[in-house]
Amino acid sequence: MIRQLKESLKANNYNEAVYLVRFLSDLVNCHVIAAPSMVAMFENFVSVTQEEDVPQVRRDWYVYAFLSSLPWVGKELYEKKDAEMDRIFANTESYLKRRQKTHVPMLQVWTAEKPHPQEEYLDCLWAQIQKLKKDRWQERHILRPYLAFDSILCEALQHNLPPFTPPPHTEDSVYPMPRVIFRMFDYTDDPEGPVMPGSHSVERFVIEENLHCIIKSHWKERKTCAAQLVSYPGKNKIPLNYHIVEVIFAELFQLPAPPHIDVMYTTLLIELCKLQPGSLPQVLAQATEMLYMRLDTMNTTCVDRFINWFSHHLSNFQFRWSWEDWSDCLTQDPESPKPKFVREVLEKCMRLSYHQRILDIVPPTFSALCPANPTCIYKYGDESSNSLPGHSVALCLAVAFKSKATNDEIFSILKDVPNPNQDDDDDEGFSFNPLKIEVFVQTLLHLAAKSFSHSFSALAKFHEVFKTLAESDEGKLHVLRVMFEVWRNHPQMIAVLVDKMIRTQIVDCAAVANWIFSSELSRDFTRLFVWEILHSTIRKMNKHVLKIQKELEEAKEKLARQHKRRSDDDDRSSDRKDGALEEQIERLQEKVESAQSEQKNLFLVIFQRFIMILTEHLVRCETDGTSVLTPWYKNCIERLQQIFLQHHQIIQQYMVTLENLLFTAELDPHILAVFQQFCALQA
Amino acid sequence: MDRKLLPSRCPLGTMSNNLRILCGDSSLELSKYQDQQFGGDNDEQEKLLKDSSTLYVGNLSFYTTEEQIYKLFSRCGDVKNVFMGLDKIKKTACGFCFVEYHNRFDAESAMLFLNGTCLDDHTTCTDWDLGFREGRQYSHHQSGGQIRNEFREDSDICRGGFGKQAQAHDRRGIH
Numbered sequence: 063m064i065r066q067l068k069e070s071l072k073a074n075n076y077n078e079a080v081y082l083v084r085f086l087s088d089l090v091n092c093h094v095i096a097a098p099s100m101v102a103m104f105e106n107f108v109s110v111t112q113e114e115d116v117p118q119v120r121r122d123w124y125v126y127a128f129l130s131s132l133p134w135v136g137k138e139l140y141e142k143k144d145a146e147m148d149r150i151f152a153n154t155e156s157y158l159k160r161r162q163k164t165h166v167p168m169l170q171v172w173t174a175e176k177p178h179p180q181e182e183y184l185d186c187l188w189a190q191i192q193k194l195k196k197d198r199w200q201e202r203h204i205l206r207p208y209l210a211f212d213s214i215l216c217e218a219l220q221h222n223l224p225p226f227t228p229p230p231h232t233e234d235s236v237y238p239m240p241r242v243i244f245r246m247f248d249y250t251d252d253p254e255g256p257v258m259p260g261s262h263s264v265e266r267f268v269i270e271e272n273l274h275c276i277i278k279s280h281w282k283e284r285k286t287c288a289a290q291l292v293s294y295p296g297k298n299k300i301p302l303n304y305h306i307v308e309v310i311f312a313e314l315f316q317l318p319a320p321p322h323i324d325v326m327y328t329t330l331l332i333e334l335c336k337l338q339p340g341s342l343p344q345v346l347a348q349a350t351e352m353l354y355m356r357l358d359t360m361n362t363t364c365v366d367r368f369i370n371w372f373s374h375h376l377s378n379f380q381f382r383w384s385w386e387d388w389s390d391c392l393t394q395d396p397e398s399p400k401p402k403f404v405r406e407v408l409e410k411c412m413r414l415s416y417h418q419r420i421l422d423i424v425p426p427t428f429s430a431l432c433p434a435n436p437t438c439i440y441k442y443g444d445e446s447s448n449s450l451p452g453h454s455v456a457l458c459l460a461v462a463f464k465s466k467a468t469n470d471e472i473f474s475i476l477k478d479v480p481n482p483n484q485d486d487d488d489d490e491g492f493s494f495n496p497l498k499i500e501v502f503v504q505t506l507l508h509l510a511a512k513s514f515s516h517s518f519s520a521l522a523k524f525h526e527v528f529k530t531l532a533e534s535d536e537g538k539l540h541v542l543r544v545m546f547e548v549w550r551n552h553p554q555m556i557a558v559l560v561d562k563m564i565r566t567q568i569v570d571c572a573a574v575a576n577w578i579f580s581s582e583l584s585r586d587f588t589r590l591f592v593w594e595i596l597h598s599t600i601r602k603m604n605k606h607v608l609k610i611q612k613e614l615e616e617a618k619e620k621l622a623r624q625h626k627r628r629s630d631d632d633d634r635s636s637d638r639k640d641g642a643l644e645e646q647i648e649r650l651q652e653k654v655e656s657a658q659s660e661q662k663n664l665f666l667v668i669f670q671r672f673i674m675i676l677t678e679h680l681v682r683c684e685t686d687g688t689s690v691l692t693p694w695y696k697n698c699i700e701r702l703q704q705i706f707l708q709h710h711q712i713i714q715q716y717m718v719t720l721e722n723l724l725f726t727a728e729l730d731p732h733i734l735a736v737f738q739q740f741c742a743l744q745a
Numbered sequence: 746m747d748r749k750l751l752p753s754r755c756p757l758g759t760m761s762n763n764l765r766i767l768c769g770d771s772s773l774e775l776s777k778y779q780d781q782q783f784g785g786d787n788d789e790q791e792k793l794l795k796d797s798s799t800l801y802v803g804n805l806s807f808y809t810t811e812e813q814i815y816k817l818f819s820r821c822g823d824v825k826n827v828f829m830g831l832d833k834i835k836k837t838a839c840g841f842c843f844v845e846y847h848n849r850f851d852a853e854s855a856m857l858f859l860n861g862t863c864l865d866d867h868t869t870c871t872d873w874d875l876g877f878r879e880g881r882q883y884s885h886h887q888s889g890g891q892i893r894n895e896f897r898e899d900s901d902i903c904r905g906g907f908g909k910q911a912q913a914h915d916r917r918g919i920h
Contacts, residue, residue: 282857283772325820329858374820378863413816415865513811514827554812561823598823 064224071229074236076123077278083127086223087135092208093215097142099222100135101150104128108150110228111157118161118745119237122184124228125154129187130271133264136191137199151195158188164742168703169242169317174359178245178261186243187267194264203268203296239743244312246352252301259300269300273309281322281330288333303345306334311349314371315364318707324367328374354388357399362700363707365403366590373410381411381423392427397588397693401431406590409433413554436552440508442501452501455479459505469526476502476527494536502531503544507559514558521562528568538573543582553591560595564602571664574599579671588697593704596668600709603664607657614650621647662716665709669724672702673733680730690732699736706740714744772857776872794873798825798852799845801874803893806865806903807838817864818844822851826877830891833883839891840904841884843877867903 063082070079086103089095110116110124128150132139140147163182167173170180181189194201208215249258259265273291280287291306313320314327335343353360353368360368376383391400408431412420417435424432441447442456458475481495502524510520521528532538542560549555563569577583578596586592621643628640676698683690706713713720725737775794802814814827823846830841846852852873860871884891900906 284858323821323854323858325854325858328820329862332862370820374817377817380866410816414813416810416813514815515811515829554816558815602823 064226067226068229074234076238080127080130084131084134087131088208090135090138091206093218093220096220096222097139098146101139101143101146103223103226104131104139104150105146106226106228108153108157111153113231116231117237119240119743120231120235121157122161122240123237125157126184126187128154129184129191130267132191133194133201133268134204136194137201140195140199154188158184162742162745165240165739165745166242168707168736168739168743169240171242171244171315171317171361171364172356172359173361174356178248180242180244181261183241183243186262189262190264190267193262201264201268203265205295237744239318241316244308244315246311246349247301247304247308251348251352252304255301255304256299257301258304265300269294269305270309270312273305274313277309277313277330278321281326284326284330284333287330288337291334292337303338303342307331307342307345307349311353314367317361317363318710320367324370325374328371331371331375332378351387354400354403357403360399361703362697363704365399366593369403369406369410369590373407373414376407376411377414381415381419383423385424385428389425389427392430395693396430399693402588402693404428405431405433409553409590412436434551436555438508438511438552439548439550441504441547443508451482452479452497456501456505459501460509463506463509469524472502472524472527473530476531494534494540495531496536496540499531499537499540500544502527503541504548507545507548514555517555517559518562521559521566521568525566525568528563528566532568535573535576538569539577539580542569542573542577543580546577546582550586553589557591557595557598561598561602564599571599571603571660572667575664575667575671579668579675588694593701597704597708600664600668600705603661604709604712607654607661610650610654610657614647614654617643617647617650661712662719665705665713665716666719666724668705669702669720672698672705673724673729676702676733677730680732699732702733703736703739706736710740710743713740717741772860773853778872790875793875796849797873797876798847798849799843799874799876800852800855801841801872802844803841803870803872803891804867804904805838805840805842805869806867806901807840807905808903809838809840809865809867811842813864814842814844817859817869818846818855821854821859822846822848828877828882830884831882833885839884840894841891843874843881844871845877865903867901 063086067079067082067086070076070082086095087100090097090100107124107128111121113121161184166182172180243261245261247258248261252258259269272294276290276294277287280290292302294302310327310331313322314324320327331346335346350372357365385404388400388404391404394401396402396405408420408424408428411423412433417433420432421429442450442453447453455475455478459472462471462475476498479495479498479501481493482497483495506520506524507517510516528541532541541563545559545563546556549559560569560574564571564574575596578587578592583592621640624640624643676695679692679695679698680690720737725734727734775791802818805814811827811829814829815824818824818827824844825847826843826845828843828845830839830843831837832839844852844855846855856871856873859869861868863869886894894904897904
């Protein structure tokens with residue numbers, strides 16, 4: 063088992079490693095392993111805190127592995143070796159005091175300390191173990207079947223663990239991210255049921271550990287998962303539904319990312335509601351209410367997840383909710399968190415149903431927060447547009463589209479469109495001409511407005527025209543701008559069109575990034591759909607790089623196999639085969655480098671634009687003497703954090719460039735703090 | 746030891762059950778549906794289904810739009826295509842569709858987490874599909890709609906009222 067433990071650690075499989083350590087601890091309780099040898103192992107664990115030039119997260123994990131086993135075996139170890147244990151404790155304490163916690167604000171779900179402080183996970187665990195020690199290691203929640211067999215087990219032959227040296231830190235070692243413990247309930251929230259164990263009690267730790275473990279084992283099978291959760295042993299002693307809801311939200315809101323895909327938690331909660339219809343829905347409603355009340359200090363990324371969860375959940379229950387309870391948001395500044403939340407939820411609900419349904423489900427007082435009817439806006443549509451430049455061409459195009467014109471026919475109609483930007487047309491053909499783009503995109507999208515499929519067909523059929531008009535960077539930006547003007551009432555359509563345009567290479571990722579930060583979008587800058595588009599764009603870029611890297615790897619492996627076969631067979635003719643493959647590898651290598659460079663450029667553009675608008679805001683506030691902390695600012699700075707958190711693995715590669723080029727010491731401390739918190743995450 | 750001799754409450758039996766729960770993904774298994782119009786044999790069909798990134802989605806309201814389907818199924822990943830199912834004769838929506846993802850993993854998430862949940866107040870039913878080909882968007886039954894809709898006995902206003910057979914019975918005064 064020790065070998066297994068070493069292998070898990072080397073393979074960066076830390077979850078498995080923790081369970082192994084815990085299992086070994088329980089073997090001490092069964093008298094299979096001698097306590098002193100376990101103590102010796104823990105001594106070695108904690109001595110990792112003395113290592114220098116290693117990431118803090120490495121030291122953290124060994125301390126965590128030690129502390130988290132104590133609820134199981136603390137009593138036994140202390141009884142046998144209290145002096146040694148005291149020494150280990152002292153070392154742990156001094157480490158916990160001196161470790162840095164710059165990363166904590168980035169991982170907290172709420173910025174407020176009330177009603178429940180959002181503690182760093184090691185601090186919380188330390189407090190819990192301290193309390194356990196003070197209570198003389200009395201712990202009542204862990205199942206201890208070996209106690210019944212104590213008289214037999216204590217006669218058994220004990221074994222010593224071989225001495226355990228933690229595997230050294232390597233370049234490839236990736237340690238678990240630090241966490242902040244999510245708390246939303248305490249004993250006052252369920253006054254009638256059994257008492258909820260306090261936040262620093264070890265019972266709370268054990269219950270939460272066990273519930274997280276159930277979810278980890280059964281997350282793919284929601285019926286089993288729900289059944290296992292509600293049949294938690296010892297459930298009569300604790301307000302189980304509250305614990306379950308808290309643990310599920312803890313995972314859903316975890317930063318940087320939930321352990322499992324978001325939608326799983328939605329379906330799990332629905333399943334739990336079905337399983338316990340008399341009790342769980344009420345706890346869930348209570349939780350929703352509490353989350354709503356604390357929106358003002360909730361991290362923007364978590365608010366996004368709350369919006370997605372709540373709208374999807376409502377769609378499974380006929381959108382029934384007591385909206386009047388939330389009337390307080392109607393009198394607030396529309397940019398503040400509560401009204402924004404309700405607006406975004408209603409918009410998502412509409413996407414899962416239809417516009418009239420949303421107007422029907424909310425009280426009339428809420429109509430200001432209802433989404434717009436998702437209709438298309440065609441600027442050449444009515445008589446007043448006669449005077450608009452390009453109007454006649456638009457009509458011409460409309461006729462052409464309806465009579466199934468070809469790309470060439472469209473090109474010839476567009477040739478006559480004057481370019482408002484320059485006096486004489488660059489007669490190479492099609493230089494950037496915003497008016498051409500305007501009439502073409504407006505008319506085509508208007509005619510294809512019926513459904514997503516219609517619009518996609520339009521994009522596919524006239525792909526050639528799109529590519530030509532959008533050849534330059536300005537062209538790409540303008541295509542996006544015009545598309546947005548047409549569909550600004552229908553964010554979902556905007557999102558799917560941007561997705562298709564990237565996939566068919568009409569626009570590139572950097573164009574989308576620049577468009578999002580452009581002045582045309584400033585009014586909608588804090589709306590959720592904008593960030594969904596940006597993150598989706600980054601993800602596509604990331605997937606593209608991975609795909610080409612994989613192709614390169616496969617080609618290299620193929621070549622290696624061919625070489626091996628050649629050395630086995632000594633076949634001269636394979637020289638030629640090699641040549642073709644080597645050429646392919648060279649091409650793929652170039653492709654990979656070009657893709658990686660595009661990816662890096664995308665992130666740099668995004669960071670640059672963030673720094674620009676944030677600095678603008680900060681400078682303006684300084685000159686005006688107003689407070690920096692407006693709702694817009696909170697949203698923007700947390701969106702910057704979100705970029706770091708959601709794509710941290712890729713961004714780690716750019717640390718040096720970011721530090722030297724963008725996040726330099728001259729930067730405003732507000733902005734620099736975000737970068738420093740990010741650096742602290744894996745430091 | 747001969748399995749038949751073990752008592753039914755033997756822990757070994759339940760343990761293998763538990764192990765199966767831990768190791769298997771029963772929600773991802775193939776259902777009993779076999780496409781009768783598929784050209785190849787059953788083994789071929791099974792192989793294609795195991796690699797498929799396309800799902801058949803059934804029991805939809807006739808009023809459910811492509812947009813709603815995109816929204817719901819985007820919870821599991823970027824949707825590549827949605828093909829709405831059409832009544833063979835009337836060419837109108839008849840309560841099913843195909844959802845294609847860019848990769849298998851996203852499709853698996855949809856099978857695990859969206860199957861059996863609501864869309865437009867209808868409990869959707871998802872299943873693996875061989876992949877869309879022109880013509881498959883049309884329902885099979887002679888009267889135009891889906892076979893399963895023919896024999897439905899309850900009333901669902903959003904799926905044409907009672908099942909066609911039940912309606913036929915009604916007309917003939919048989920209950």
